[in-house]
Amino acid sequence: MAQPNKVYQPLPLRTESDVEQEVQQNILVTSVDQVLNWARSSSLWPCMFGLACCAMEMIATATPRYDIARFGAEIFRASPRQADLLIVPGTVTWKMAPAVRRIWLQMPEPKWALAMGGCAIMGGPFAYAYSVTPGVNTLLPVDVYVPGCPPRPESLLTGLMLLQDKIKKDTIGKGWVRRDVEPQFQRYLPEGDPIRKELESLWPPYIDYDRPPQGDAFGDR
Numbered sequence: 001m002a003q004p005n006k007v008y009q010p011l012p013l014r015t016e017s018d019v020e021q022e023v024q025q026n027i028l029v030t031s032v033d034q035v036l037n038w039a040r041s042s043s044l045w046p047c048m049f050g051l052a053c054c055a056m057e058m059i060a061t062a063t064p065r066y067d068i069a070r071f072g073a074e075i076f077r078a079s080p081r082q083a084d085l086l087i088v089p090g091t092v093t094w095k096m097a098p099a100v101r102r103i104w105l106q107m108p109e110p111k112w113a114l115a116m117g118g119c120a121i122m123g124g125p126f127a128y129a130y131s132v133t134p135g136v137n138t139l140l141p142v143d144v145y146v147p148g149c150p151p152r153p154e155s156l157l158t159g160l161m162l163l164q165d166k167i168k169k170d171t172i173g174k175g176w177v178r179r180d181v182e183p184q185f186q187r188y189l190p191e192g193d194p195i196r197k198e199l200e201s202l203w204p205p206y207i208d209y210d211r212p213p214q215g216d217a218f219g220d221r
């Protein structure tokens with residue numbers, strides 16, 4: 001049997017207030033800076049790297065009790081090429097300095113560094129020892145310092161949150177400036193020292209190593 005033609009009712013015309021309500025519910029206005037900074041600060045991938053006792057506290061931060069995953073930073077990468085956060089947990093000896101600097105250089109930009117514990121900040125209990133650097137800031141630019149010997153996992157998490165705040169203040173308007181520190185090792189390592197030679201190869205070739213380093217031993221001007 002033939003079906004009668006269906007009569008469709010025209011859709012009701014939307015009023016201006018309907019459209020306004022729809023727009024309010026479905027459009028999010030933000031800036032590129034905010035989106036980018038939110039993405040970067042919420043997905044920091046630390047380098048899987050430890051130097052001494054502080055590294056145990058860093059490992060504890062990744063356990064369920066402290067759960068660094070709450071901050072999106074639980075993906076510790078075994079390759080520096082896939083990491084954008086270098087947590088330096090422990091004593092940085094001169095022997096280890098070229099390795100630390102090399103790991104930093106292998107990380108892609110943008111990247112950040114966090115010095116964890118007294119040793120990484122200024123030598124800790126080994127300060128002024130012939131074999132220990134006076135802080136990892138002599139090798140690479142540090143964004144956040146987390147003091148303690150060792151700092152507890154809560155302190156590391158506080159440092160991480162401070163770093164997130166710092167990242168949120170970035171703007172792409174000024175572009176990403178590659179940061180570096182002036183070499184300081186000439187103060188501590190004699191000429192001809194094999195570690196000094198290795199470190200020289202890890203700074204840009206235009207640096208004049210015969211020129212006395214600028215600022216005091218802590219890099220302040």
Ligand code: SF4
Pocket residue numbers: 052053054055089090091116117118119120124125148149150151
């Ligand atoms: S700061 Fe203390 S706990 Fe951390 S590496 Fe140095 S000695 Fe060990």
